[in-house]
Amino acid sequence: MQTFGGNTSCVEVVYGDGETRIVLDMGTGLRPLGNKLFGEMLKKKGLKITFLLSHVHWDHIQGLPFFGELYWNKENGRIENSWSFHGGTDWQRTAEECLKGQMDPPVFPVSWREIERITHEIQLHSVSDMMSFMVGELSIQARKLDHPQETYGYRITTPDGRVVVYSTDNEPRDPNVPAPPLLKLAEGADLWITDCQYTCDVYNGKTGVPHHGWGHSYPEAVAKTAIEAGVKTVVLFHHDPGSSDEAIADIRRHTQDLVGSDIKVIAAWEGLELTI
Structure with a gap:
């Protein structure tokens, strides 16, 4: 049985010779x-x-204080790290305030102010719905998703037209009608990394508390969007922390059955590497 791991959301995209990360x-x-x-x-x-933030719920930002490179600096071995953070504008607090807040004393021993002092370069940028910008040669488009508080998905396109889409934390309002922003975001993607936290029964409360309004998806909705968007490979992501490896494997198999053989379905695991 595949072991999927338990760390929370973090996906690396490397382009070309590795200079664009x-x-x-x-x-x-x-x-x-x-x-x-x-x-x-x-x-x-x-x-x-370049860090692209979907949103600032704890499970999506809590790794930053434990990112070892954050503490290597212009004074320690002449390391010149450059960090660029992109996040939403309509949060009750800005991305900058949220990132700083989780490291302010007494909740963490090293303050954001100290990180700013020792780091060669830190930039913070605002993201809004349908905004496009460049990271090196990669074209980035942001779309707002259906999740409690402001949440974004990202479409990353190479100069030769290869597309990776990241849409964690999104909830379908109707499994038979894909949300237009999500459908457009995922259109023709070579690789679509998307939330599929629940089964339909779990989502609807047939096995416990209903999860309506929690901001997460399930195989029937993912499959419908994948088919209509014409994606090539779907990576199921943001597994429920209460799901066993067997349950995650079952979600993958069910999603594969729903989309048929023309679309490949993978359940993400820690250390998974894909090339497009």
Whole structure:
């Protein structure tokens, strides 16, 4: 049986020779990613990473204080790291306030102010619905998703037209009618990384508390969107923390049955690497 792991949302996208690096969300998975990148940081005397935040719920930002590269600096081995953070504008607090707040004393021993002091470059950028911008040669489009508080999905397009779409934390209002913003975001994607936290029975409360309004999806809705959007590969993501490995594997099999053989369905696991 595949072991899927338990860290929260963090996906790395690397383009070309590795000089363009995007990290989608900063959940607890950011810590092992930092361990993986440590040698490269030392070799290159610094890393340049663009962080695209879907939203600032704890499970999507709580890895940042434990990202080891954050503490290597212009004074320690002349490491020149550059971090660029992109997040929404309509949160009750800004992305900057949320990132700073989780590191302010007494909840964490190293303050954001200290991180700013030792880091070569930190930038914070606002994101809004249908906004487009460039990260190196990659074109980025942001779309607002259906989730409690402001949440964004991202469409990443290479110069030659390859497309990766990230749409964690989104809830269908009707499994038979894909949300137009999500459908447009995922249209023709080579790789669609998307929320599929529940089964339909769990979502509707047949096995316990209903999960309507919690902001997460299930196979029937994912399959309908994947088919209508014409995606090539779907990666099911944001697994429920209460799901066993067997339950996640069952969700994948059910989704594969729903979409048929023309679309590949993968249940994300820690360390999964895909090339498009």
